[in-house]
Amino acid sequence: MAKTIKEINEKIKKGEAVVVTAEEIIDIVEKQGVKKAAQKVDVVTTGTFGPMCSSGAYFNIGHAKPKIKLGGGRAYLNDVPVYAGFAAVDVYIGATALPDDDPRNKVFPGEFRYGGGHAIEDLVAGKDLKLAATAYGTDCYPRKELETLINIKDLNEAVLFNPRNSYQNYNVAVNLSDRVIYTYMGTLKPNLGNANYCSAGQLSPLLNDPCYKSIGIGTRIFLGGGVGYVVWQGTQHNPSVPRKENGTPCAPAGALAVLGDLKQMRPEWLAGTSMQGYGTTLTVGIGIPIPILNEEICQYTAVKDDDIYTQIVDYSEAYPQGKKGSLGEVDYAQLKSGKIVTQGKEVPTGNLSSYPKAVEIANILKEWIKKGDFLLSEPVAYLPGPDTGYTFNPLKERPVQK
Amino acid sequence: MITKRIVLHFPHRLADQPIVYKLVKDYDLEFNILKAYIAPEKGGLLVLELSGEDKNYEQGIQYLKRIGVKVQALSQDIIRNDRRCSHCSVCVPICPAGAFLVEPLTREVHFDDSKCIACGVCVKACPLRAMEVRF
Numbered sequence: 001m002a003k004t005i006k007e008i009n010e011k012i013k014k015g016e017a018v019v020v021t022a023e024e025i026i027d028i029v030e031k032q033g034v035k036k037a038a039q040k041v042d043v044v045t046t047g048t049f050g051p052m053c054s055s056g057a058y059f060n061i062g063h064a065k066p067k068i069k070l071g072g073g074r075a076y077l078n079d080v081p082v083y084a085g086f087a088a089v090d091v092y093i094g095a096t097a098l099p100d101d102d103p104r105n106k107v108f109p110g111e112f113r114y115g116g117g118h119a120i121e122d123l124v125a126g127k128d129l130k131l132a133a134t135a136y137g138t139d140c141y142p143r144k145e146l147e148t149l150i151n152i153k154d155l156n157e158a159v160l161f162n163p164r165n166s167y168q169n170y171n172v173a174v175n176l177s178d179r180v181i182y183t184y185m186g187t188l189k190p191n192l193g194n195a196n197y198c199s200a201g202q203l204s205p206l207l208n209d210p211c212y213k214s215i216g217i218g219t220r221i222f223l224g225g226g227v228g229y230v231v232w233q234g235t236q237h238n239p240s241v242p243r244k245e246n247g248t249p250c251a252p253a254g255a256l257a258v259l260g261d262l263k264q265m266r267p268e269w270l271a272g273t274s275m276q277g278y279g280t281t282l283t284v285g286i287g288i289p290i291p292i293l294n295e296e297i298c299q300y301t302a303v304k305d306d307d308i309y310t311q312i313v314d315y316s317e318a319y320p321q322g323k324k325g326s327l328g329e330v331d332y333a334q335l336k337s338g339k340i341v342t343q344g345k346e347v348p349t350g351n352l353s354s355y356p357k358a359v360e361i362a363n364i365l366k367e368w369i370k371k372g373d374f375l376l377s378e379p380v381a382y383l384p385g386p387d388t389g390y391t392f393n394p395l396k397e398r399p400v401q402k
Numbered sequence: 403m404i405t406k407r408i409v410l411h412f413p414h415r416l417a418d419q420p421i422v423y424k425l426v427k428d429y430d431l432e433f434n435i436l437k438a439y440i441a442p443e444k445g446g447l448l449v450l451e452l453s454g455e456d457k458n459y460e461q462g463i464q465y466l467k468r469i470g471v472k473v474q475a476l477s478q479d480i481i482r483n484d485r486r487c488s489h490c491s492v493c494v495p496i497c498p499a500g501a502f503l504v505e506p507l508t509r510e511v512h513f514d515d516s517k518c519i520a521c522g523v524c525v526k527a528c529p530l531r532a533m534e535v536r537f
Contacts, residue, residue, distance in 0.1 A: 186492045186527065196495075273529045281529075348495035349495060350490075350492040350494045351491045354491075357488050359509075
């Protein structure tokens, strides 16, 4: 019999909800069948902890005396430029922003030791950060310069707002060229020296709800160690890619835009990250509860690494040149075995996304729900699904008349 | 027979002496240089894999210490910051010495410092910068 989120929440409040992780549900469905499992289990928790570049945070620093309008001026947090094109004292810091004097790739490959992602981690860790700003001055905001230490506890609002996180599946990156390449998928050794992937596979949120039947706008989630929400589909949301019979996409597909109170978050779940030769980013911990409303949703959550496939892509030529084509398809059980075979060669694998941390997140969320601290929310709208025709288009470059 | 990976710090005054030659001639030890540099006016650093009969090895090490070379196990200088490491495993296929292994059940990454050759590739390839070389 189908359940409702309201009914599940009543059980959570009474401490009676049956909550298991997306790893644990696999065995339950295998041993007891999906019908029994769907009756018995109320919530399945998922988790992921990987680098997610489309991440950032906005905050309001409060008004100085005399007042300054950062909007239209320039502002820096620990020398990392922040976006100040808002009102007087709101700024947004992006994970990939770099100090103006960072050497970047001038000495290749660049190290990218400190950027926006690291500043967000430091802020969340409660460290004092240097805010420096210059403005043009107005009658109502006369001040032109500001340099001060700030601390998250003194900020008015501090909000993590990530336009694209929790990618539903991702490429396996390899290098067919004869030189080492440095990418957002890590360092790739020449001539298929290694294969890097980035997913929690069977624990990954959107691979457990492949057709977005329960995760939607308004879904309450674990975000960076605190509570957050899904606020929109992620940028580049692409539900129209080919899928297997179990609904899982065989290539990068859906994505989520997420938001949450930065003041609740913890640095161990929001980690500043440096990709050699590429830049800085933020490793984000996300956990999403899936209410087991019916057998169909339960069956989706029982997905195993063996049943999730992805594409092997050459990052020396095909990816940077935007050429279509996969070198082959592999499943996550093969990737996790430590080696895959492609182009007749055995290639060792590495994951950029931490599976042990994904397990930890799924278990933390499980405990929150079991204790009655975390109630499920009904989505107010659903994400564009596989049958909507919603897709991710490349840029149409057009000449500019000069 | 014993084989160990060690880090030797040479004071400036020993920079012009054939010390490794003596390890071979006087103590019958085999060596493989993993890393070496000399900083003018500051002395030098040599990372060696040193092999030989137990007794010879001990006497060779005593000789080095006697003349003023600081000897340390390599594992003391290659550190994984366990608070920083997320066990993602991207270091595993990068390491040329196979010093990182994934435990199949927990998916945790173990660092075997006895296999480490101190090449430093993992230090910059680690996205969370959990690996440190301290020499």
